[in-house]
Amino acid sequence: MELNINGKAVQTDADPSMPLLWVLRDTLNMTGTKFGCGVAACGSCTVRIDGEAVRSCVMPVAALAGKKIQTIEALGTPDKPHALQAAWIAEQVPQCGYCQSGMLMAAAALLERKLKPTDADIDEAMTNICRCGTYQRVRAAIHRAAGNTQGAQA
Incomplete structure (x- = not known):
């Protein structure tokens, strides 16, 4: 196949x-x-x-x-990270890091559909579970990658 x-x-x-x-x-x-x-x-x-x-x-x-x-x-490389990967690092999203590849792929799919997502858009799209509980950082990183630091006000 x-x-x-x-x-x-x-x-x-x-x-x-x-x-x-x-x-x-x-x-x-x-x-x-x-x-x-x-x-x-x-x-x-x-x-x-x-x-x-x-x-x-x-x-x-x-x-x-x-x-x-x-x-x-x-998604990106160490020399040329995807905007989400750079935002993940800037917002210090990962703690244990285990769920991060899945989170990044879900976030990439969201940004492909919606260039400037609101907090509600992010909450709806990001159904991944993070045992470390970094959901606020995930949201901030997605806004950063989208160039949208206003969150729900955008």
Whole structure:
């Protein structure tokens, strides 16, 4: 089966029913996407499929033929971080860091849909769970990346 991952055609002989998360981590050795709960509740495994935030732990790889998959590995680089990654650092979002790749992918999908999100937009889109409780910092970082420091007033 051929998948389009981070703009490249990738071949895998994974079982078509295998969740994308395990294809990424175990078959393709792309470990930036994390396993959290396995039931699509926490969001640690969030990737973007055709621009939308999707929980990869429950997405069978067979459903992804012809779709564009983006993982955290393609969001930015250390030399040229994505605006969200730079904002995450500036706002000191991560504590343990485990959920951050999923949070960043969900935030990237939000900013692609809505360039200047309000606090309500962010709260609606960011359903990822962070055990460290950095939700206020996440919101501030998304506003920073959007160039919107006014939050709900924007």
